Amino acid sequence: MSTRSQARAAKKNVPAPGYDPAVDPLLDIRDLHVGFRTSKTEVVPAVQGASLTVYPGQTVAIVGESGSGKSTTAHAVIDLLPGRGEVTGGQILFEGRDVSKARKDDIVAMRGSSVGLVPQDPMSNLNPLWKVGFQIKEALEANGVAKGKEADRRVVELLEEAGLPDAERRAQQYPHEFSGGMRQRALIAMGLAARPKLLIADEPTSALDVTVQKQILDHLEMLTGELGVAVLLITHDLGLAAERADHLVVMYKGKIVESGPALEILQHPEHPYTQRLVSKAPSLASQRLSARKEREEVKAHAVQTAGEIAAELEQAEEVVGDVTRDDVITVQNLTKVFKLRGKRPGQKIDFTAVDDVSFSLRRGTTTAIVGESGSGKSTVARMVLDLLEPTSGTVLFDGVDVRTLKGKEQLRLRRRMQPVFQNPYASLDPLYSVYQSIEEPLSTHGIGSKKEREARVRDLLDKVSLPTSVMPRFPSELSGGQRQRVAIARALALQPEVVICDEAVSALDVLVQAQILELLNELQADLGLSYLFITHDLAVVRQIADDVIVMEKGKAVEQASVDEVFSNPTQAYTRKLLDAIPGGSIELGR
Amino acid sequence: MWWYVGKRLLQTIPVILGATFIIYALVFLRPGDPIAGLFGEKPVNEGVKAQIEAQYNLDKPFLVQWLLFLKGAVTGDFGNSYTGRPVMELVQQAFPVTITLALMALAIEMVLGIVAGTIAGLRRGGLFDSTMLVTSLVVIAVPIFVFGFVLQLIFGVKLGWVSPTVGGDWSVSKLILPAFVLGLVSFAYVLRLTRTSVAENLSTDHVRTARAKGLSERQVVKNHVLRNSLIPVVTFLGVDLGALMAGAVVTESIFNIPGVGNLAYNAIKRGENPTVVSVVTIMVLVYVLASLLVDLLYAWLDPRIRYA
Numbered sequence: 001m002s003t004r005s006q007a008r009a010a011k012k013n014v015p016a017p018g019y020d021p022a023v024d025p026l027l028d029i030r031d032l033h034v035g036f037r038t039s040k041t042e043v044v045p046a047v048q049g050a051s052l053t054v055y056p057g058q059t060v061a062i063v064g065e066s067g068s069g070k071s072t073t074a075h076a077v078i079d080l081l082p083g084r085g086e087v088t089g090g091q092i093l094f095e096g097r098d099v100s101k102a103r104k105d106d107i108v109a110m111r112g113s114s115v116g117l118v119p120q121d122p123m124s125n126l127n128p129l130w131k132v133g134f135q136i137k138e139a140l141e142a143n144g145v146a147k148g149k150e151a152d153r154r155v156v157e158l159l160e161e162a163g164l165p166d167a168e169r170r171a172q173q174y175p176h177e178f179s180g181g182m183r184q185r186a187l188i189a190m191g192l193a194a195r196p197k198l199l200i201a202d203e204p205t206s207a208l209d210v211t212v213q214k215q216i217l218d219h220l221e222m223l224t225g226e227l228g229v230a231v232l233l234i235t236h237d238l239g240l241a242a243e244r245a246d247h248l249v250v251m252y253k254g255k256i257v258e259s260g261p262a263l264e265i266l267q268h269p270e271h272p273y274t275q276r277l278v279s280k281a282p283s284l285a286s287q288r289l290s291a292r293k294e295r296e297e298v299k300a301h302a303v304q305t306a307g308e309i310a311a312e313l314e315q316a317e318e319v320v321g322d323v324t325r326d327d328v329i330t331v332q333n334l335t336k337v338f339k340l341r342g343k344r345p346g347q348k349i350d351f352t353a354v355d356d357v358s359f360s361l362r363r364g365t366t367t368a369i370v371g372e373s374g375s376g377k378s379t380v381a382r383m384v385l386d387l388l389e390p391t392s393g394t395v396l397f398d399g400v401d402v403r404t405l406k407g408k409e410q411l412r413l414r415r416r417m418q419p420v421f422q423n424p425y426a427s428l429d430p431l432y433s434v435y436q437s438i439e440e441p442l443s444t445h446g447i448g449s450k451k452e453r454e455a456r457v458r459d460l461l462d463k464v465s466l467p468t469s470v471m472p473r474f475p476s477e478l479s480g481g482q483r484q485r486v487a488i489a490r491a492l493a494l495q496p497e498v499v500i501c502d503e504a505v506s507a508l509d510v511l512v513q514a515q516i517l518e519l520l521n522e523l524q525a526d527l528g529l530s531y532l533f534i535t536h537d538l539a540v541v542r543q544i545a546d547d548v549i550v551m552e553k554g555k556a557v558e559q560a561s562v563d564e565v566f567s568n569p570t571q572a573y574t575r576k577l578l579d580a581i582p583g584g585s586i587e588l589g590r
Numbered sequence: 591m592w593w594y595v596g597k598r599l600l601q602t603i604p605v606i607l608g609a610t611f612i613i614y615a616l617v618f619l620r621p622g623d624p625i626a627g628l629f630g631e632k633p634v635n636e637g638v639k640a641q642i643e644a645q646y647n648l649d650k651p652f653l654v655q656w657l658l659f660l661k662g663a664v665t666g667d668f669g670n671s672y673t674g675r676p677v678m679e680l681v682q683q684a685f686p687v688t689i690t691l692a693l694m695a696l697a698i699e700m701v702l703g704i705v706a707g708t709i710a711g712l713r714r715g716g717l718f719d720s721t722m723l724v725t726s727l728v729v730i731a732v733p734i735f736v737f738g739f740v741l742q743l744i745f746g747v748k749l750g751w752v753s754p755t756v757g758g759d760w761s762v763s764k765l766i767l768p769a770f771v772l773g774l775v776s777f778a779y780v781l782r783l784t785r786t787s788v789a790e791n792l793s794t795d796h797v798r799t800a801r802a803k804g805l806s807e808r809q810v811v812k813n814h815v816l817r818n819s820l821i822p823v824v825t826f827l828g829v830d831l832g833a834l835m836a837g838a839v840v841t842e843s844i845f846n847i848p849g850v851g852n853l854a855y856n857a858i859k860r861g862e863n864p865t866v867v868s869v870v871t872i873m874v875l876v877y878v879l880a881s882l883l884v885d886l887l888y889a890w891l892d893p894r895i896r897y898a
Contacts, residue, residue, distance in 0.1 A: 080798055112804025119802070124795040127814050128894055138813070139803035174893045190803060 019096030025053035026095065026198055026230050027077065033089035034072050034081065043088060046072045048254040050090075054198065054230050059221075061233040061245035061262070063277070065509040066480070069254040070234050071120075074200045076100070077232070078115050079107045094198070113143040116191035116229075118220075120203040122183035126175040132186050133159075133171030136193055143194035155189075162189035163219045180373075181212035188220060192229070199224060202234045209372040209536050210580040217244060217582075236509050238277050240582035242266045250274050280514035298525045299365055299546055305528030306364035309497065327360040328498055328530050329384060334358070334393035336379050353379045355554040356393070359547075361498065366524065366531040368545035368562075370538055370577065376554040377534045381502050384532060385419055386410070397498075415445060418491035422503035424483035428475040434461075434486050435471040441493045460489040463526075464519060481512035488519070492527070502534045517543050539581050542566060550574050591889075595882070602878045609874045610867050611656060617863050618652040646672070646864070659867060669864035671857070677868045680853060685872065687760050688842070688849035692834040694765055695773030700827060703777045707784025707823075708816060714789050722785070726778035734837070738771045738844040755846040768845040772838060776830050783826055787819035794818075821891055828884025832877035 015021070032050045035043035047069040054060045062070040075081050077092055077099060087100040094114065099107065111117075119125040126135060133155045140151045152171075159167035162185040175183055184204060191199055201220065205213035221244060224231050235241050241248055242262045249259040250271065257271040269275045306328075336354040354376040361367045369377040382388040384395050386402040395402045397413060405413050418441075421427040428437055438460055442453045458468050464485040475483055484504065491499055501520070505513045521544065523529060533545055541548055541562065548565045550558040550573065558571045569575045643649045646669075647658050662669055668677040710719040729737075745767055746754025756764045791797060792815055800814045839851030850869055857865035889895045 078802055080801055082793070082798075108801075108804060108806055110804075111802055117799065117802035119795060119799050121795060125799045127796040127800070127818065129817055129892060130813065135800075138800070138805060138809070142804045142806065142809065176894045187799070190799070194804065 016093075016096030021056055021095075024096060025093075026056045026058075027052075027054040027232070028093040028096075029053070029073070029077070029090070030093065031090040032073065032076065032087065032092060032100075034069070034076050034085060035088045037084040037086060043086075045088075046085065046254055047076070050251070050254075050256050052249050052256065052259065054232055056197065057228045057230055058247065059224070059231040059233060059245045060247045060249060061235060061241035062249045062251055063235060063238050063241045064251035065236055065511060067253075068251040070251045071202055073251070074202055074232060074234050077198075077200065078111050078117060080117075112139055112196065113145075113194040114196055114198065116194070116196035116199045118184075118187050118191040118199060118201045118204045120206065122180050122187055122208070125187055126178075126183055128175050131172055131174055132178065136171070136186065136190050139190050139193040145194050154193075158189040158193055159186065161223065162186065162192075163215070164189070180208050181216060184208060184212075184216055185219075188216070188223070192223065192227070195227065196229065198230045198232065200232045200234070203236070204233075205240075206236070210538070210582075211372060211576055213582070214580040237582055238266070238510065243582050250277070276511060280511050298521050301525040302528050302530075303362075303364035305525065306497070306530065307528070309528050310363065326362055328363045328398060329361040329532065330396040330399075331360065331380070331384065332358050332394050332396070334380065334383060334395065335391050336376070336383060336388070337391045352554050354383070354390075357549075357551070357554075357556045358393075359549050359556065359559060361530050361532055362546075363497075363530055364524070364528050365546040366533055366544055367547045367549065368533040368535060368541040369549045369551055370535060370541055371551035372536060372577075374553075375551040377536075377551050378502055380551075381419070381500050381532065381534050385417060385500055386413070411445065415494045416496050417498045417500065418494060418496040420484075420487050420491045420499060420501045420504045423507055424480055424487055425475070425507070427487055428483055430475050432474075433471065434466075434473050434475075434478070437475075437486060438490045438493055441490060445494060447494070456493065457489075460492055463492065463523065464489045479512075480508055481515060484508060484512075484516055485519070488516075488523075492523070495527075496529070498530045498532065500532045500534070503536070504533070505540060506535065506537065513540070514543075520544060537581075538566075538577050550577070591886075595886070598878075598882050598885070602875065605878060606871055606874055607660075610659065610871055613867050613870045614652060614656040614659070614863065617858070617861060617866055618655075620861060642672075646670075655863065659864065663868075663871070668868040671865050672860060672862050677864050680865060681850075681868055681872060684848060684850045684853040684869075687756075687765075687847055688835060688838050688851065689876075690760075690762065691765050691769055691772060691838055691841070691847065691849060692831060694762070694769035695776070695834050696827065696831055698770055699773035699777040699780050699830075703780025704784050704820070704823065707781040708788050708811075708819070710781065711785040711788025711792070711819070712811065712815075714785075719785070722781060726781050729774055729778040734771065734775060735840055735844060737774055738768075738841060741767060741771055742844060756848075757846055758848055760847060765847075768841050768847060771844075772834060772841045776834065779826065779830075780823060783823050784819060787822055788815055791815045791818045817891065821888065824884060824887055824891060828880050828887070831880040832873070835873055835876060 029050060029052050032047055033045065034047040035045045037043050050069070050073050052060065052062075052073075062073065064070045072081065072085065075085075076087055077094070079099065079102075081087075090100070092099040094110065099110070102110075126132065133152070136155045136158060137151045140146045140154055145151070146154045155171050156167045159171055164170055164182060164185045170178075170182070170186075175186075178186065188204070191201075204220065205216050208216065217240070220231075223229075231245075233241065233245055242265075245262050247260070248262045248265045250257050250265065250273065252271075252273045258265060258269065258274045265274060266278060269278050334354055334357045335352065338351045338353055340349045340351050357376075357380060359367065369380060371377045379388065383390045384402075386395070386405075389403070397417065400413075402410075402413060432440070435454075435457055438457045439453050442448065442456060447453065448456065457471065461468055461470065466482060466485050466489070470478065470482065470486075475486070478486065484507075487504075488499075504520075505516050508516060517540065520531065524531065531544070533541070535541060545562050548558075548560060548562055549556050550565070550571065552573050558565065558569065558574050560570075565574060566578070569578060640649070647655050650658070659669065666678070668681070670676050671680060706722055710716075710722045713719055742754050745751045752767045753764055756768065797810060797814050800810050805813075835850065838847075838849055839855055841847070842849045842851040843855070850873070854866060854869045857869065
């Protein structure tokens with residue numbers, strides 16, 4: 001960029017006359033209305049009359065569930081509304097000038113240099129075809145901060161500043177050579193490259209592991225504090241928001257329902273929605289005691305039901321294994337070694353994904369496997385489900401090694417053990433209606449006549465609290481929570497004894513997550529189910545599990561009951577995971 | 591990477607063996623006696639016939655014929671045509687013009703298709719976009735020879751801007767119109783592919799991030815939309831080079847171009863196995879090498895792809 005255009009860019013970022021940074025807010029959103037145009041005359045409102053202010057150096061968090069309009073509000077500030085979104089009313093004053101009425105050039109000049117963005121998903125927000133260093137350099141050059149060799153030097157400094165070790169080499173790498181946490185650091189470096197006055201952080205860590213999340217947020221807080229950058233933090237996690245922001249804004253269905261100092265809102269929520277958010281937030285301290293007592297009741301009930309079912313099964317014919325034992329699944333010395341491609345052709349490198357893991361799942365209880373991504377927890381789940389062959393070790397289902405079963409017996413085993421997967425958007429066939437999805441396992445196993453199967457599907461939908469009117473609908477017509485209910489109904493269709501939930505609630509909003517966890521608890525008591533629950537979130541574990549296995553780098557580093565792990569973690573790694581739960585240290589005034 | 595290139599080149603051996611075998615079998619199954627055709631109206635002399643059959647190995651089972659062809663091909667001897675000229679000489683004469691024609695068509699469709707497709711993709715729903723969509727639909731729907739004859743009539747005969755036919759003394763300027771006709775259908779595909787790809791890329795997260803950094807619209811399109819959008823287009827273009835060479839048969843006959851298409855067509859009519867198989871072998875080679883080139887280009891465009 002030439003010096004002239006630099007000067008022009010700088011001139012455009014001058015505050016409005018009469019704007020005084022000492023008293024006036026940096027960002028002042030007044031009665032903002034945003035809508036998405038569906039036809040020439042029709043606009044679906046997404047934000048309705050939102051007002052908020054951010055003062056220089058202040059951190060303000062907008063909290064709400066998906067679809068509440070929190071991201072839309074933030075994107076309106078830099079005129080990056082997706083698709084047919086448009087501001088239909090109100091003002092967005094940045095340094096006293098109305099952004100919503102500004103010229104295109106002025107907005108381009110403002111982006112990056114005055115307002116930076118740290119986007120939500122680090123996996124999709126870097127261009128896969130350019131080196132990370134180049135992408136940060138672009139931000140420097142476009143905003144006239146530095147160019148050429150000097151910009152290259154600055155890129156390395158920025159990456160170091162964002163907490164990326166070995167920055168010089170990293171700048172020369174492509175995004176796919178980075179982990180999620182590293183990419184998010186690169187995006188932070190990019191957002192802060194031109195030293196903006198305001199940084200919009202849109203769910204900056206929701207796609208990351210809890211421990212990485214904590215590191216990144218700590219670092220971001222330190223950086224913005226040092227540089228005096230104001231932050232507009234968008235999140236669905238109330239605990240996280242309260243821990244990181246001075247001021248909270250709670251959004252619900254496009255409207256701001258409550259705003260004020262963070263602690264004030266947490267301790268005295270006034271709006272019913274905020275009250276629900278506070279009571280359901282898995283990370284907040286209040287949940288612990290009541291949940292533990294409830295769990296005891298659920299467990300006792302479930303164990304009893306499971307015992308009854310086992311006794312019934314024993315009398316029925318053709319049962320695989322000894323159903324009267326207490327442990328429904330026993331895993332012994334399970335190990336999985338993957339062969340990875342080496343640098344030279346034909347070279348193979350051993351990678352031990354699961355290393356000598358043993359545990360058992362007691363009938364009618366829940367065992368949770370916790371760990372960061374890459375810890376091997378999902379690999380364990382796949383081996384338990386007999387979808388992946390272990391390198392060594394055995395999985396016993398009612399005392400029978402699952403690998404020894406073939407044909408009909410294997411099919412019978414599969415009926416008794418069903419999975420629920422992480423992403424409800426990907427694990428349902430988009431071309432199958434809800435009815436077809438739930439009915440499929442029944443017809444695959446040849447259960448009942450067509451009439452009976454339909455009755456069974458209705459019954460299952462009832463169990464997961466969905467109306468039968470959803471039967472003809474397709475997954476794209478359902479919300480995330482509804483889809484996960486369909487996935488659970490499908491898993492329950494064959495009346496399994498064990499359900500393996502692989503991050504079954506991780507992709508869901510806080511309130512929906514709480515509903516699904518409640519549903520799983522109820523179903524466990526009613527049907528005597530045993531759960532193997534895979535998750536990275538210890539806060540969720542506390543709500544649902546009886547026993548916990550903490551996995552790190554393929555090894556089970558700690559195994560104990562939930563109470564023991566939470567009150568007295570023996571491993572440094574477990575303590576690290578516990579510390580990373582956002583908002584865990586905040587006291588609630590109740 | 592060299593390991594990968596070597597592996598891919600080794601893979602061409604079974605491809606060529608298979609392709610020549612199929613061609614041999616098909617020509618063998620073709621009804622009619624090629625020798626009878628040579629004699630034309632005159633009665634066939636049995637002694638001469640047997641001699642010719644022996645000369646061209648026509649008296650042997652077709653599997654043996656095929657093996658003898660392979661044996662010759664390895665040493666660079668592709669045999670003689672029934673007129674007595676070495677096949678290699680015919681091929682050497684015909685290939686340059688067809689390769690030039692195909693490359694010119696490729697260049698035309700690439701430049702026009704990508705430029706028009708990008709503009710249409712950036713202004714989706716606009717006048718230019720709608721016009722291009724209709725135009726490309728017409729181009730795809732109407733058979734290529736119709737365009738060939740119509741354009742030949744308008745520019746060659748009526749306006750006299752170009753010579754209507756090419757003939758033996760071909761030159762690049764004479765080939766412009768035929769190349770345009772040859773590349774027309776692929777142009778429509780490149781346009782549509784680029785348009786969809788650009789429109790799709792415009793709404794990706796990383797393009798939004800690029801805008802949020804403060805890049806101008808021109809920089810966003812150049813660095814973050816266009817390069818990402820070209821990946822599927824490159825794949826298409828590579829495969830298309832082979833298709834253009836094969837599709838040249840029609841264009842070559844309309845404009846009377848002495849290329850491979852004409853050579854192959856006449857050889858098939860006469861049942862000249864050595865010529866047909868030689869032409870096909872070389873076409874297979876071109877096809878395989880073009881797709882190898884595309885795969886290497888692909889790795890250059892997309893750093894996530896590494897060959898080992």
